[in-house]
Amino acid sequence: MTELELLAAAAREASRRLAFLPTDEKNAALLDLASGLESRRGEVLAASARDMAAAERAGLGGPKLRRLELGEKGLTQLIEGVRQVAALPDPVGEVTRDRVVPSGLRVRKVRAPLGVIMMIYEARPGVTIDAFALCFKAGNACILKGGREAAESNAVLARIARDALQGCGLPEAALTLITTSDRDEIRQLLSMESQIDLVIPRGGESLIRFVHEHSRIPTVQHFQGVCHALVDASADLEMALDICVTGKTSAPATCNALECVLVHEEVARRFVPALAERCAAAGVELRGDGLVTSLAPSAKQAVEDDWGREFLDLILAARVVKGLDEAIAHIQRYGSGHTDAIITKDRASAERFTAEVQSSCVLVNASTRFNDGFQLGLGAEIGISTSRVHAFGPMGLEELTTQRYVVEGSGQVR
């Protein structure tokens, strides 16, 4: 066996023990991990500083460099996050259905771990701890392949987690950190379908495409969010302005940020100039169709490429539509199935919009920014899936499990 095969086999072996580990043992290990991170703060921060210095020497800058940073505040949040995961209910063993069928069998459907989860991610070293905590609480072993730039931070964080596992008498292979960045070796891992049950790529488009192309293991993708908001004829326009502007400004680089506003023609004359003014004040570039630019001369003329685009920046597209039909058709054509919202006072419009727009999260009179595991009450999330299969939308603990049948009989045969 190659070294990678040995690592994967050890992860599988560890997953067998985790699958039926009592909740209190899992929580104890997570709390030990939190304490370990607390008492070894200096070690973590020093590793992060080494990563940052190397990245700066290599010319990394802007958002990438910021994502790489793990400072005092970020570390405190990370530790708090681990404690929160420990406090969440254990999904494993939850009985989601329990009935006696005509043959007399008692049929229970029970949540169970997926097994071994591989996560491939970039930059943010905190993911090493977040992902481990969630996978572990859901009874899974994880194989983590972080970004090269975060190598030192990831190594220290993984070490602390493995020390916590060992201290609790649990298999260290519950967390395996892959240090290679060799694409051939990653491809090898992506072909180990008998040892790895699920692959979650989280990062830029090229990473996701690479994983998708080469994985023989099921993947759940966290792809782009091209989020729309429809300002309906009956919308409260002040509410709509708030939702549209903050939807862009509160975190422009996130996947649930608003990218495109669709304005019902009946309110365009009142809404578009106000939107342009608020955008200008907030430093947001507005790119509109002909009607938008005629109503708001400060808006730039949008080009075809601006529809369906995830700007990841302070840019917002806007288009006037004749009504719900045209808005829904636009979203079906250009949307990414991530998050879409309608601002309306009309019950029938809201119902039609939520029924026909089949995105992972559809909101009525609220910001697209709420499509997030914490905000929707999942407690924590490992990312937001844009695959409809297995998990769609924020992936919390439940989405890191499967369900199986446990059946009790008294000698039934067929």
Place this chain on the structure above:
Amino acid sequence: MTELELLAAAAREASRRLAFLPTDEKNAALLDLASGLESRRGEVLAASARDMAAAERAGLGGPKLRRLELGEKGLTQLIEGVRQVAALPDPVGEVTRDRVVPSGLRVRKVRAPLGVIMMIYEARPGVTIDAFALCFKAGNACILKGGREAAESNAVLARIARDALQGCGLPEAALTLITTSDRDEIRQLLSMESQIDLVIPRGGESLIRFVHEHSRIPTVQHFQGVCHALVDASADLEMALDICVTGKTSAPATCNALECVLVHEEVARRFVPALAERCAAAGVELRGDGLVTSLAPSAKQAVEDDWGREFLDLILAARVVKGLDEAIAHIQRYGSGHTDAIITKDRASAERFTAEVQSSCVLVNASTRFNDGFQLGLGAEIGISTSRVHAFGPMGLEELTTQRYVVEGSGQVR
């Protein structure tokens, strides 16, 4: 666009309408399909006869030929099956969670269709109707690629279904029958990830491998069932004999048939000779390890290859184990995660077995043959998934859906 691309685009378009089609309209179309099958019995039977004649000319025989046959009785069952699917509750729109989170948002998790499902299957033409009925009831369009041998039957069945759709004013593209068997064209379809949401291969190992290797679309596999039964030290041995022998004889070629019996050494001396006798009487070839053959001279000596093998025939492997540890280790090594059973009177053994054996269905004191959608109370099934991701075990209507969030607010922003 190629012809296949046009077909897939039409399926996607149809799926948009099916996604929010009211339950009564779906049921009406299914009942019209049942009536259509009833009134066009002659057409179906004639097409099946042509397929059978061609298959016999081509030298097809045995179980393959039997699976191809769609006679009077099979057709009646098929029609009854469609009516049963119409009578099942509609999974779409089911609210699986409903809560108000601290921000005041009302967050509902709602079942929604997957979209477009492609199914690739062999021989049995009835799958054309079964698969369509289930996909359609769950709000999905389907693309069906049946076996070449069943071409005539499949064409007539699909025509009747499309006529029912058209008669109800629904898009015929809700069912697309692919008639090519060209592997390049199948590969083309398997790469249409933006039009097709899920691929379900159902058939022999080579079909499943082909799909798994070439699909860029998520797949759920219905792979082999290497089912085990452990006869524990405290087992009711008469019950164990019934479960073991009928587990093999009632349908030896199905995936939930029993393949291997593990016998606790404490009861081996009493159980193995009785098992051998019952097997001999039922025409089942017993292949045992050294202990089994010494206790039952009629048993053949098993070779390494007999462990973990899906015989699909009247052959049963048997091994004596020291206890639960060895039995579980055997199942983890040789099992396929499909179905495993324990026969025991000991509560602790049952609990340990059901916790540590993580198969899609684990049974206590019942036959492995119960891992089946009808038997477990799902109403109907499209197959039994051996993938842990998305669906594990029998796939019924629920497993042909996803879940998404529908959120109502009153102007909340972040």
